[in-house]
Amino acid sequence: MAAESARGRRQPWILLSPSLATISFLLIIPMMFIVVYSFWLRTATGADQVGFYLDNWQEVLTDRYYRDILFQTFQIAFYTTVICALVGYIPAYFVANTRMRSKTLLLLMLMLPFWISYIIRTMSWINILGSSGAINTFLIWTGAIDSPISMLYNQTTVILGLVHYLLPFMILNIYVSLDGIEKNLTEAAQSLGCNGWQAFREVTLPLSFPGLAAGSLLCFVLASGTYITPLVLGGPRDAMFANLVFEAIVTQLNWPLGSALSLVLLALLGVLVAVYSRYLGVDQIAKSFR
Amino acid sequence: MAETRNAVELRNVVKRFGEFTAVQRMNLTVPDNSFVTFLGPSGCGKTTTLRMIAGLTDITDGDLLIRDKRVNALPIHKRNLGLVFQSYALFPHKTIFDNIAFGLKYRKIPRSMIGEKVKRALDLVQLPNVGDRYPNQLSGGQQQRIALARAIVIEPDVLLLDEPLSALDANLREEMRVELKRIQRELGIATVFVTHDQSEALAMSDKLVVMNNGMIEQEGAPEDVYNNPVSAFVADFLGHSNIIAGELDGPDQEYMPVHLSSGETLLTTRQQAGRVARVEGSKSVRAVIRAEKIDLSTENIPQDGMVALPGRIKTVDYLGQTARYFVTVNGRDWQVINPINAHPHAEGADVFMNIAARNCVILPGHAD
Numbered sequence: 001m002a003a004e005s006a007r008g009r010r011q012p013w014i015l016l017s018p019s020l021a022t023i024s025f026l027l028i029i030p031m032m033f034i035v036v037y038s039f040w041l042r043t044a045t046g047a048d049q050v051g052f053y054l055d056n057w058q059e060v061l062t063d064r065y066y067r068d069i070l071f072q073t074f075q076i077a078f079y080t081t082v083i084c085a086l087v088g089y090i091p092a093y094f095v096a097n098t099r100m101r102s103k104t105l106l107l108l109m110l111m112l113p114f115w116i117s118y119i120i121r122t123m124s125w126i127n128i129l130g131s132s133g134a135i136n137t138f139l140i141w142t143g144a145i146d147s148p149i150s151m152l153y154n155q156t157t158v159i160l161g162l163v164h165y166l167l168p169f170m171i172l173n174i175y176v177s178l179d180g181i182e183k184n185l186t187e188a189a190q191s192l193g194c195n196g197w198q199a200f201r202e203v204t205l206p207l208s209f210p211g212l213a214a215g216s217l218l219c220f221v222l223a224s225g226t227y228i229t230p231l232v233l234g235g236p237r238d239a240m241f242a243n244l245v246f247e248a249i250v251t252q253l254n255w256p257l258g259s260a261l262s263l264v265l266l267a268l269l270g271v272l273v274a275v276y277s278r279y280l281g282v283d284q285i286a287k288s289f290r
Numbered sequence: 291m292a293e294t295r296n297a298v299e300l301r302n303v304v305k306r307f308g309e310f311t312a313v314q315r316m317n318l319t320v321p322d323n324s325f326v327t328f329l330g331p332s333g334c335g336k337t338t339t340l341r342m343i344a345g346l347t348d349i350t351d352g353d354l355l356i357r358d359k360r361v362n363a364l365p366i367h368k369r370n371l372g373l374v375f376q377s378y379a380l381f382p383h384k385t386i387f388d389n390i391a392f393g394l395k396y397r398k399i400p401r402s403m404i405g406e407k408v409k410r411a412l413d414l415v416q417l418p419n420v421g422d423r424y425p426n427q428l429s430g431g432q433q434q435r436i437a438l439a440r441a442i443v444i445e446p447d448v449l450l451l452d453e454p455l456s457a458l459d460a461n462l463r464e465e466m467r468v469e470l471k472r473i474q475r476e477l478g479i480a481t482v483f484v485t486h487d488q489s490e491a492l493a494m495s496d497k498l499v500v501m502n503n504g505m506i507e508q509e510g511a512p513e514d515v516y517n518n519p520v521s522a523f524v525a526d527f528l529g530h531s532n533i534i535a536g537e538l539d540g541p542d543q544e545y546m547p548v549h550l551s552s553g554e555t556l557l558t559t560r561q562q563a564g565r566v567a568r569v570e571g572s573k574s575v576r577a578v579i580r581a582e583k584i585d586l587s588t589e590n591i592p593q594d595g596m597v598a599l600p601g602r603i604k605t606v607d608y609l610g611q612t613a614r615y616f617v618t619v620n621g622r623d624w625q626v627i628n629p630i631n632a633h634p635h636a637e638g639a640d641v642f643m644n645i646a647a648r649n650c651v652i653l654p655g656h657a658d
């Protein structure tokens with residue numbers, strides 16, 4: 001009896017071992033390196049000094065510059081998430097409720113953007129909004145303006161690029177929870193006296209909330225960690241936190257500082273995810289990738 | 291107010307889905323306080339008809355009246371209906387109390403009265419203490435009771451139930467069936483009940499509506515429909531029947547002979563025969579004899595108005611209180627269901643099938 005239950009307790013671990021091994025090699029061990037790096041020090045000669053120094057951490061945690069950019073990053077991520085949620089709900093609702101046979105096709109079309117490199121998708125905005133881009137060319141051709149207006153390289157275009165990148169994630173998450181709602185529920189609500197809008201507010205919206213929450217978390221986290229969009233579509237003042245990491249490590253080759261910076265972002269997003277899963281359940285996210 | 295009004299009336303109602311006609315020119319009344327059951331095979335249009343009454347599906351043609359008012363174009367939330375689904379359809383994110391209070395809230399009932407009404411509804415379905423639970427904390431049977439409470443608490447003009455019991459297991463079903471009927475009687479609420487379980491339909495209805503292919507085959511009191519099916523479909527669908535072609539013959543008298551195509555002769559009554567417009571001489575008909583209306587005996591005891599056909603038992607299915615036999619008579623197998631006293635008849639035994647004239651139902655003959 002005892003042996004049996006011991007085996008029963010061991011079995012999940014045996015089954016999990018391949019994934020655990022993969023995760024440790026690809027995620028946990030490299031992460032350890034980053035943690036260790038963050039306590040090294042880069043000397044004036046450009047060499048890394050091995051040891052236990054708190055200098056990087058002190059710089060990262062006290063310098064206003066980093067704090068401001070962190071704030072700006074979360075601000076951009078927040079706007080992006082809100083816009084994605086508002087804009088994404090409608091197509092998700094449509095796909096979930098359509099009587100068309102081509103539901104799968106519609107879902108496939110949502111995935112279509114993923115087949116094109118994210119960098120190329122981001123760059124495409126230059127051809128649309130740039131000074132010789134589609135909009136300016138058209139306006140000049142119609143005579144509405146004489147010289148191109150500058151629309152690129154500001155916070156708005158960064159948010160635009162991020163929405164473009166993240167919208168499918170949001171739509172899929174909302175779709176999954178909308179699709180799981182029994183049709184009879186809205187019918188029941190209507191038979192009890194709700195009009196269509198009231199039934200939506202009472203039944204559909206609250207029941208799709210888990211998907212909305214999961215999609216929002218995903219968007220927020222992905223937006224917070226991005227550096228390509230601000231690099232391509234942002235101006236010099238629109239740097240996000242990941243740009244700092246990129247610059248420290250790739251431009252300045254300052255691995256210790258870059259490590260400390262990336263750990264700060266990781267820790268903050270980690271806290272966010274923890275709070276979320278405590279109150280909302282992150283397993284919702286998994287559902288959208290069935 | 292003495293005369294009974296109709297809670298629901300359908301006049302020549304038609305429903306088409308594209309080319310396909312799901313309901314064809316249906317005429318039907320649901321009298322006040324009555325329990326009307328739609329019975330029929332899968333796909334015959336029961337749900338579609340119910341959904342048209344509810345306002346969940348629009349009507350292609352014809353008129354729908356609720357309490358003598360034409361409501362074809364009235365949206366569902368303005369019809370005062372109680373709806374119960376097979377899948378319960380309770381709001382999973384609301385407590386049982388809030389589920390039941392939902393319809394009252396939209397009827398602008400004052401808060402103080404809502405509590406009172408919800409409590410009464412919970413008492414009525416005999417689940418007084420579950421108000422602050424969530425639907426997933428209740429069993430299937432309990433959830434269905436709550437769904438019923440939610441539908442009746444708004445005091446609807448009509449209660450519409452689409453196979454509300456078919457998700458429940460056999461025992462619970464039986465219990466809920468009694469419960470449902472009790473509640474319906476207690477409230478005196480006009481009810482339309484959809485099922486494809488014939489025993490449910492026979493036990494519960496004041497009026498039984500047998501449907502097939504989007505049309506009403508027969509409607510009437512359950513006993514009437516059961517004993518006097520007007521078509522082979524109804525005869526076969528309600529219980530098990532032996533349907534055999536034959537010729538009605540002889541002078542107009544109390545008992546009249548029917549010569550079956552397989553060679554035997556049965557007796558039927560003048561009343562039965564009268565249902566087939568008789569041409570002079572003989573007339574080709576179909577004789578319908580219910581499996582449970584044939585008495586098996588080992589001896590031939592001649593009786594007035596009764597025919598005894600000798601046969602041999604081919605198979606016996608033991609069903610508990612009854613047994614089902616296939617009895618071979620002149621090469622044809624007859625289905626017979628008889629109660630068992632002491633022992634069922636044995637396989638291979640020689641028996642007499644006693645068939646009373648009044649149990650030989652006559653339908654017009656087929657062309658084929």
Ligand SMILES: Nc1ncnc2c1ncn2[C@@H]1O[C@H](COP(=O)(O)OP(=O)(O)OP(=O)(O)O)[C@@H](O)[C@H]1O
Binds near residue numbers: 307330332333335486
């Ligand atoms: N929305 C729809 N579009 C097209 N055809 C439909 C639609 N709804 C129902 N039908 C068709 O109408 C017919 C009647 O359907 P209905 O659901 O009323 O059957 P039912 O009698 O309730 O059957 P069951 O006992 O299986 O529930 C079926 O042939 C069905 O395929």
Ligand SMILES: [Mg+2]
Binds near residue numbers: 452
């Ligand atoms: Mg149905």
